[in-house]
Amino acid sequence: MALTTYVGYGFIPSYFGDPVRERALYNAHSPLTFVHDVHMPVLIMHGERDVRVPIFQGEMFYNALRQQGTPVEMIRYPGAPHWFGGAVGPAYEQDVQQRVLDWLGRYLGSSHDALEPAKTPAVSSTGRIPLDTGIPH
Secondary structure, eight states, rough: GGGGGSSTTTTHHHHHSSSTTTHHHHHHGGGGGGGGGGSSOOOEETTTTSSSSSSHHHHHHHHHHTTOOOOOEEEEETTTOOOOTTSSHHHHHHHHHHHHHHHHHHHHHHOTOOOOOOOOOOSSSSSOOSOOOOOOO
């Protein structure tokens, strides 16, 4: 995965060395290597225009978790980059915050009046990840 990012070849080797020569070391540190240890619910929120962590990496993690039966939800944000906390406007920011609150309320529970009831998960019963979250682009 280290070679699928725009971050730059000059930056990546500072982690574990040359990603071509140290392939096994990079694979050993991949989140997919440890997916079998993840049993708690996971919320993945991913910008579709993320060039630092391409969307397919989030999809791979989502599918691996789903295949092993770990509760997982993936929300795709059309047009959003890696850090979309101000880059895409208030509608996205509000949606992100509400989804996190809903997620925490669903899995941690809350007596806090500000938490509204959890919404329907963004992933359909067919397991398909929606391409449009209903947020204006």
